[in-house]
Amino acid sequence: MIDRCGTGAGNCIDETKYQRVIKEACIKATDILRNGGCALDACEAAIIRLENCGYTNAGYGSNLCMDGSVQCDAAIMDGSSLNFGACTNVSRVKNPIQLARKICDAQSSPQLLELIPPMVLAGTGAERYADEVGCSLVDPAVLISPKAKFQFNHYKSKYDLVRGSRLGNSTTEATIAVPEPGNEVELSAALDTVGAVCVDGAGNTAAGCSSGGILLKVPGRVGQAATYGAGCWATDSDELSMATCTTGNGEHLMKTLLAREICNGAFNSDCAVTSLHRTFKQKFLDSPLLPRQQDLYAGALTLLYYPTQGTGEVLWSHTTKSFCIGYMATTHRVPKFVPSSLPTYSVPGRSCVVNGHNFHLRI
Numbered sequence: 001m002i003d004r005c006g007t008g009a010g011n012c013i014d015e016t017k018y019q020r021v022i023k024e025a026c027i028k029a030t031d032i033l034r035n036g037g038c039a040l041d042a043c044e045a046a047i048i049r050l051e052n053c054g055y056t057n058a059g060y061g062s063n064l065c066m067d068g069s070v071q072c073d074a075a076i077m078d079g080s081s082l083n084f085g086a087c088t089n090v091s092r093v094k095n096p097i098q099l100a101r102k103i104c105d106a107q108s109s110p111q112l113l114e115l116i117p118p119m120v121l122a123g124t125g126a127e128r129y130a131d132e133v134g135c136s137l138v139d140p141a142v143l144i145s146p147k148a149k150f151q152f153n154h155y156k157s158k159y160d161l162v163r164g165s166r167l168g169n170s171t172t173e174a175t176i177a178v179p180e181p182g183n184e185v186e187l188s189a190a191l192d193t194v195g196a197v198c199v200d201g202a203g204n205t206a207a208g209c210s211s212g213g214i215l216l217k218v219p220g221r222v223g224q225a226a227t228y229g230a231g232c233w234a235t236d237s238d239e240l241s242m243a244t245c246t247t248g249n250g251e252h253l254m255k256t257l258l259a260r261e262i263c264n265g266a267f268n269s270d271c272a273v274t275s276l277h278r279t280f281k282q283k284f285l286d287s288p289l290l291p292r293q294q295d296l297y298a299g300a301l302t303l304l305y306y307p308t309q310g311t312g313e314v315l316w317s318h319t320t321k322s323f324c325i326g327y328m329a330t331t332h333r334v335p336k337f338v339p340s341s342l343p344t345y346s347v348p349g350r351s352c353v354v355n356g357h358n359f360h361l362r363i
Contacts, residue, residue, distance in 0.1 A: 015324055015339040017055045018192075022326035025049040026335035029198060030328045039198040039206035039243075040078055040101065047074070047097040047208050050194040054145040058194045059095055061145040062212020064152040065219045070143045072212050073226035074100040079205035079234030079243055083107035086120040088226035089219075091143070092127050094136040097210045099126065102133045120226060148212070155216055193225060195232060195245025197303040199312065199361065205303060207232040207243035207259075214250060223250035229260035241305045242266055248298030248320065255289045262300055272304050273354050276317050280352040285319065295349025299323045305361060315356035316340055321348045329359060 028049050029042035051059025062070050074096035075086035085104025093099050099121075106117045121129050131137055195209035209232045211225035224230040224246060230253045234243035244262045246253050253259075261283040262276060269275035285296055299318035306312060316325045321342055328335035342353050 015322065018324045019326075019337050019339075021050060021053040021055060022324060023335045023337055025196070026326045026328040029196065030330055030332070030335075033198070033200055034330045037200070038202070039200040039204050040076065040104070042198045042200065043076060043196045043206040043208045044097055044101045046196040046198070047076075047194060047210050048095050050196075051095050051097060051210050054147065055192075056194045057148075057192045057212045058210040059097075059212075060143050061148055062143060063215040063217070064144065064148055065213075065221075066156075066216050067219055068152060068156075069219060070140055070148070070212065071217075071219060071221075072096040072143070072210070073223045073231075074208070074210040075226050075228075075231050076100045076104050076206065076208035077232050077234040077243075078104060079207070079236040079241055080202075081108060082235060084119055084228055086226040086228070086231075087122070087126045087130075088120065088222045089123045090126050090130070091140040092137045093130045094138045094142070097208055099130045099133075099135050100208065100210075102130070102135065106133075119228070122222070122226075123220075151215060159216060193247035195247065195301055197234075197243040197245055197301055197314075199241065199243070199303055199305045203236070203241055203305060203307050203361065205234045205236055205241045205243040205305065207234040207245045207303075209245040209247070211247075211250070224248075224253035224258075225250070227254045229257040230254045231259060233259040233263045235263055237267075238307060240267060241307060242303060244300050244302040246298060246300045249296070252284070252290050252296055253298060256284050256287050258284055258298060258300065262302055266302075266304060272302075272313050272315060273356065276300070276302060276315055277352065277354045280317055280319065280354070285350065285352065297349050301325055310361050312359050312361055313356050314359065315354060317352055317354040318342070319349055319352045327357065 025046040029046035032042045032045050054061040057063050062072050071089045073088045077084045083104050085100045087096055087099045193211035197207045199205045209225045213223045232245040242263050244259050246259050262279050265275045265279040297320050302315045304313045314327045323340045326335045326337045
């Protein structure tokens with residue numbers, strides 16, 4: 001039996017920081033599959049590892065809001081049942097993806113008086129629910145990493161300088177010490193949302209994602225990681241099962257519902273690579289819903305499985321300069337790490353690249 005899991009992080013400025021944790025996430029997920037766990041179990045476990053590492057913009061290490069607070073989003077989807085669960089604006093949940101999984105599972109649970117279970121929970125209500133269902137709660141300060149604090153201080157100082165000058169403030173850059181960032185605090189690095197896709201031994205898929213949102217976001221802002229059809233999507237059929245997760249500028253991903261568009265496009269195409277490239281081009285880069293004067297950043301990790309053939313594909317696509325992914329099957333001894341980059345002649349935010357790997361699934 002071969003089961004497969006893929007994990008990814010968005011715009012990876014320093015790939016060496018991501019390689020170890022992405023491989024560890026793949027190993028953790030694959031161990032679950034080897035022991036009979038389902039795709040949802042493996043997907044959740046992989047993202048928990050990514051949330052805990054402190055390098056990425058998810059869980060511990062999430063970007064901070066304009067007021068210096070931390071607010072996280074996460075979602076997970078079950079391809080076999082099409083159940084979806086998400087949480088947003090949570091500050092005390094140690095692993096937001098764990099809460100999203102609880103919400104997803106509850107979609108199939110009978111409710112008293114035939115009440116409809118929630119699909120997305122936010123803020124303090126989500127945190128109360130997390131406590132009720134056994135998720136680990138922490139003080140919000142525990143989720144703020146040194147990296148996130150340094151990024152916040154740097155860009156908040158720059159924001160205050162610009163805002164002060166526009167308001168006629170006499171404050172100048174000479175009177176405020178603004179730290180000089182290294183590569184690891186380039187603003188584009190704040191797009192490194194995490195996600196995972198998986199297919200298990202029964203041929204069922206799952207997809208999930210987790211994010212702290214954009215740096216200096218307005219408190220209360222909801223991102224694509226908690227939005228149905230934008231951050232992740234999974235759906236299984238007799239002909240094709242697939243799962244995808246996205247990263248990038250949340251507002252643009254939400255307007256275009258990119259995750260669902262990727263899956264819809266694949267169902268209507270004979271070539272997954274062509275379909276993915278067409279979706280990124282027509283539904284994202286050239287979308288009439290998005291501003292043409294802005295660079296449009298997005299990335300997606302997509303898994304396709306063809307049940308009648310027992311074959312599948314793991315694909316990655318992005319408009320960002322870089323994109324880190326890893327994948328592993330239960331028959332593999334070690335995971336494969338791929339630091340994907342745009343071709344040198346391509347312009348980040350204006351063009352995309354698609355690549356991938358084929359696999360066989362014996363059931």
